[in-house]
Amino acid sequence: MVEQSEEIGISVRNLYKIFGPNPEAYIDAVKGGMSKTELNDKHNHVLGLKDINIDMPGGGIQVVMGLSGSGKSTLIRHINRLIDPTIGEVIVGDDDVVKMNENELREFRRHKTAMVFQKFALLPHRTVLENAVYGLEIQGLPREEQEKQARRWITRVGLDGFEDNFPNQLSGGMQQRVGLARALTNDAPILLMDEAFSALDPLIRMDMQTVLLDLQKEIRKTVVFITHDLDEALRLGDRIAILRDGEVVQQGTKQEIVLHPADEYISSFVREVNRGRVISVDMVVKPLSGEPQGMAVKSGTVLEVAAKKMTDSNTSMAHVTDASGKPVGALDIHDVISAMVTPVDHEDAAA
Amino acid sequence: MDWLIEFPAMDTDRLTALKKTIDLGFRNFTRANGDMFETALYPVQWFMYRVEQLLTSSPWPLVILAFAVIAWLASRSPKITFGVIITLLLIGYFDMWEDTMKTIAMTVVATILAIIVGIPIGILMGRSNKIQAVLNPILDVMQTMPSFVYLIPVVMLLGIGRVPGLIAVMVYAIPPIIRLTNLGIRLVDKDVLEAADAFGSSNWQRLKNVQMPLALPTIMAGVNQTIMMALAMVVVASMIGVQGLGLPVLKAISNQYFTLGIFNGLAIVGIAIIFDRTSQAYGKRLQKHLEVVHG
Ligand SMILES: Nc1ncnc2c1ncn2[C@@H]1O[C@H](COP(=O)(O)OP(=O)(O)OP(=O)(O)O)[C@@H](O)[C@H]1O
Ligand SMILES: [Mg+2]
Secondary structure (H helix, E strand, C coil), X not given: CCCCCCCCCEEEEEEEEEECCCHHHXXXXXXXXXXXXXXXXXXXXXXXXXXXXEEECCCCEEEEEECCCCCHHHHHHHHCCCCCCCEEEEEECCEEHHHCCHHHHHHHHHHHEEEECCCCCCCCCCCHHHHHCHHHHHHCCCHHXXXXXXXXXXXXXXXXXXXXXXXXXXXXXXXXXXXXHHHHHHCCCEEEEECCCCCCCHHHHHHHHHHHHHHHHHCCCEEEEEECCHHHHHHHCCEEEEEECCEEEEEEEHHHHHHCCCCHHHHHHHCCXXXXXXXXXXXXXXXXXCCCCCEEEECCCEHHHHHHHXXXXXXXXXXXXXXXXXXXXXXXXXXXXXXXXXXXXXXXHHC | CHHHHCCCCCCHHHHHHHHHHHHHHHHHHHHHHHHHHHHHCHHHHHHHHHHHXXXXXXXXXXXXXXXXXXXXXXXXXXXXXXXXXXXXXXXXXCCCHHHHHHHHHHXXXXXXXXXXXXXXXXXXXXXXXXXXXXXXXXXXXXXHCCHHHHHHHHHHHHCCCHHXXXXXXXXXXXXXXXXXXXXXXXXXXXXXXXXXXXXCCCHHHHHHHHHXXXXXXXXXXXXXXXXHHHHHHHHHHHHHCCCXXXXXXXXXXXXXXXXXXXXXXHHHHHHHHHHHHHHHHHHHHHCHXXXXXXX
16 A cells, blocks of 8 residues: 555635536636526526635545535545636646646546545446445556455445445445445545535444544544535534525534624535534633642533533633643633523624 | 420430439549458457357357347346247248348347447437538438339448348348437436536536436337347348348249248248347347336
8 A cells, every 4th residue: 555645635716617518708707796586587597616726735524514415525526626617716736726637637536535435336248346446446456456455445435345345236325335435445645525424324424434533543533524414524624614595694613603704505405413423622721820620621621521521520610731741721611501502693703 | 395295304415424424423532442441340240250150169058048048148038038039940940040040140240330330320329410410311222212222232342142142131230229329318307417417427427327328228129120130130131141041042033933932931930030039128128127017
């Protein structure tokens, strides 16, 4: 296996996508503020994406969220240029994917990206094993090496013993895991996952999320992860972007999204969140006054964990320490608990 | 009011002149190029000859065994395999062995040629809407043109005999394989193609790994139709000197030998059924992976 030390950032800039026979003709109108509905009703073109600007740092997990039809799949397909933008740039590492010629694009797809598809898109005439090796086969690796890698990932996604089954002999969730094994076998620095876990039952889903997070600890890939599910987004995402009708309505870290939802649309998502698991003590820490009191809680600990520790040891005060163990602030159990239970509306957040 | 009853056709002299010019043009073309075509077709002739030799001069039990094995491998069905053996035994018993072998040889070679020529054309057609737009009407014409008409240019170009017959049969039988290859390629699931692209498949890799295997069941349906059309045409081609089961039928028509006609006709039906069932069963087996077992 090639050691993957490279972390490749992705930067989407001023990206517009209009579907239809003559998209260029409407780009100025859309830039001038024509709405998706108007473009569709009057001109029969579909506004897929509008003025997308997202910077995805290398080695992190960027989650893209949004309701059905908001343009998530369209966006992720621009990163490996399965869809050509109407205008805009997709900078991956140092190269603009949009400007690549056919050969460069093919090499880029082979070696830099791997993708998991919302609808699985497995090769129906190939067995699980033959599906999993596909990316490496295309690259022309020796068969033995292909199978060694593939078997490892097939085991890791829990499909041991199904190597020789055809996709249609598997359940939906199992097929999705084949798609996952196929992408992971490819071992590319960029992993594009379009609702990669949506067909899995909750237990396996948790397990696969753990696989992804573990993988991130070993080899830091740049992951673009699409999901409908806010809990999943919050568990996985280093950064989250929320799409609506082809536009980014908010992006930022998960704490920013949960604490300061930009509008009613997002607060309606965020309201149901288990805030104790998302918000860290840093959000409710108060300046130290005098000697640090009580137990030490590491910076970055989520509220739920902090509350459990403090109640277990029966203290109402604690202090937050930074990475080197130096006390940086004081923590009051009342603040911790009230931050966990107060629902945030975007009006409150603004106030 | 004569012109209402009788169609105001082109006047006879001009029409004759027109036909003459075209005929003369084609005749000159054949004079100039006939030899070249014959030389070019030499490998085909050789191949045809070898296949026919193999079938007619091998011991008949061996031939039956070979057919039975092929039928078994293709269909994995004891019923079809037995059907093949019984049919061939009956054909032999009614003294039509040699003619049947010649017909089978011609059908097989014509089908192989049609596949070799037709599949690449079908692939090109499947990848380009322009090529499809050009070829579709041509295929329409080919499929509705009466089969006898195919014989005329072939005879003019190559004369009478086995090879001209073979070419006529192949040309007549090629449209289904082209059409269904085209269709098969176009019906390949876009999502799967997209996945192949996402992993960086080259055009050849996507053809070889995705499009062809997924189109194969459809292509096999085309092969089946091509075989059937070739078999029908082999009989017609007996008019230009193709040997086999067609010749006795032709003789039976002109001499009103009812039984001779029926027997040879039934032998053709017999091998048609053999080819049809075997190739269809093979096509079905190719689709095995599409059967949903659960989920
Ligand atoms: N090829 C296309 N031609 C026309 N419109 C398209 C095309 N592809 C997507 N769209 C439109 O773009 C919009 C976004 O579609 P997209 O598939 O990206 O949504 P999504 O966010 O992935 O939804 P889901 O959660 O249901 O998968 C939709 O309105 C869709 O109709
Ligand atoms: Mg989608």
